[in-house]
Amino acid sequence: MHINGDFVRAADGRTFETFDPSTGERITEVAHAGAEDVESAVRAARLALDGPWGALPAVERGRLLGRLADLVEANAAELAELESRDGGKPISATTSMDVPGAVAQFRYFSGWPTKLEGRTIPVAMPDTLCYTRPEPVGVVAQILPWNFPLLMTSWKLGAALAAGCAVVLKPAEQTPLTALRLAELVVDAGFPPGAVNVLTGAGETGALLVDHPGVDKIAFTGSTAVGREIGAKAGAQLKRVTLELGGKSPNIILADADLDAAIAGSYQGIYGNTGQACYAASRLFVHRSRFDEVVSGLVERASNAVVGPALDPATEHGPLISAQQYERVRSYIVDGVASGATLHGDVPPADPSGFFVRPTLFTDVKPDMRIAREEIFGPVLVATPFDDLSEAVSHANDTEYGLAAGVWTRDVGHAHTLASRLQAGVVYLNSWASGDPAAPFGGIKSSGVGREMGQEGVESYLESKTVWTSLASQCLHTS
Structure with a gap:
């Protein structure tokens, strides 16, 4: 796992196996995160948000995301093979679509940090300055599917980091390998420790993240049945959610x-x-x-x-x-x-x-x-x-x-x-599955809540803070 900038074993020593769907053969063993690991990752994310990650200027967040895009591109062949071995996706698809798509996502989101602006509001009250500040929602748990592991990671991670959130990422237990390799690239890009944490594990790991009081938002892609459970828990705790769920299109x-x-x-x-x-x-x-x-x-x-x-x-x-x-x-x-x-x-x-x-x-x-x-x-x-x-x-x-x-x-x-x-x-x-990082994606009814990618995707990781300032006393003092 990757917590606070370091690769670590599970606190209780548990592991699970990941398999090659083309052969059914075991690829390797991966750490299985439990409650102690979830606690460590959420704590690391919070410390990063309150510390070096949260203090970075917007332009620096954008530079780091751009650097991550460059590193993904430089390691494209390795990532494509990992994705194909772990998920069974044809190498022609991972080479031509999944990895280039992830590069495009990180590049697109690298431009957003310096575009996040508030508004000055012309309120009716005299001698008053009223403005808004877009601020990161906080610590985000991102729970990923196994069908597009690297691409879905870039959708979620790019938007959250552009907004300034700190992330605890949980890849699907069937396809953990590209997320772990991406964590190495996050370190190489220069992100502060704790800004991105990767917890590998099964459904219980995701459930622990959903329930953790230190998590401010949950972004989940997966089945409608699990999405309903997450939505119900998040509603009870008044946590923000983005749910990209099933379809019968x-x-x-x-x-x-x-x-x-x-x-x-x-x-x-x-x-x-x-x-x-x-x-x-x-x-x-x-x-x-x-x-x-x-x-x-x-x-x-x-x-x-x-x-x-x-x-x-x-x-x-x-x-x-x-x-x-x-x-x-x-x-x-x-x-x-x-x-x-x-x-x-x-x-x-x-x-x-x-x-x-x-x-x-x-x-x-x-x-x-x-x-x-x-x-x-x-x-x-x-x-x-x-x-x-x-x-x-x-x-x-x-x-x-x-x-x-x-x-x-x-x-x-x-x-x-x-x-x-x-x-x-x-x-x-007259097409199917056209896409671009700038175009929002998501469903209605039982297919989900919220949107990913594009401006809407970044805004889903932001809260708007309204600031009121009385200028009357200052005006009187000056006169």
Whole structure:
């Protein structure tokens, strides 16, 4: 673990193993943080906030974030391999997307510290100066998912450090390695001890952080079920939260869409990262006149997909993260078949040699089926035809989730009309999963609370303090 600038073992000596999803083999042992370690990390963060980290000028915070971006870029090949080994993500993706994306996030947030300004307010009271100060919310616990470990770290860490917060970071127990390597780079960049602490451990470690009275804010990305628990605890303690949770995102293809682009985008939208993405385009709605053509195109692409080990440069789709996740996804596929949906593909074997699931598609899906309503978090797509826009909107919004939605059409009027009617935090028009560090991301309904990235992402780590000053006595004294 990384506490107060040093790498340390767990106070009670506990460890856990992390595995390579491509082989199922053990990579290494990692320290398992307990209550004493959580106490040490939160204390270190508070001392840094009240001391050298909190005293740094804004321009220096920006310089350190820029230096961290440079170091991530300089160590890109190593970080990409770590991410692929630990998480099963194809090396082509970690090299081209995850690591460059993390660099871009840290670079973007490095510009924010010197842009955080308060306001002078023209109040009605005479001889009075009233102004606001944006101040860091305090010590932040950031609890990360296993599907985009390094990228999610950069989203959260960059914004919090730009705002001046001190951080206790807990990576997912399945993917701790890039967070630990990043901690070394944080030291090399010159951040004061305690500004960034990394606690490795399981769910109990995260729960200890959520409950700790010294933590002022919790930022969590993960399942809706766990997000509800964290939200309830934070509400009882009146702690600030940002929750980026699950999704069952609708993707709508209208009759006039560019079908080649729509099929390619829809394929990547659900099967990218082996379907292990909160924003995955897992519910496809296609105008009935184009339905068979779209389904045929997707099935053809899926049948030719290269599924294999993460470090093979030819691999398009790597393994699922774990045996547990493999069984979860397999159970949904089995249930879909049993419910009467038509499976285009094969049911994964009960005794696999690895955690590999090929891209899978269902048609003849009824709205009440589990595969149509629940987040599977795997390469499983359900496709349904529709006849008019109102029907498409009704189907799309018939879910507890509200993270992302997509529309494919050549009609600008239809595109923006649907964008206004779809219940989602992010809408993609003729694309899927477009992103930029400057653009906020997050969901509504059961998909979360708050936004990450962009100005909104930085502001979520700030509190606004209002300062009132009476100038009357000073004016009288001067006169």
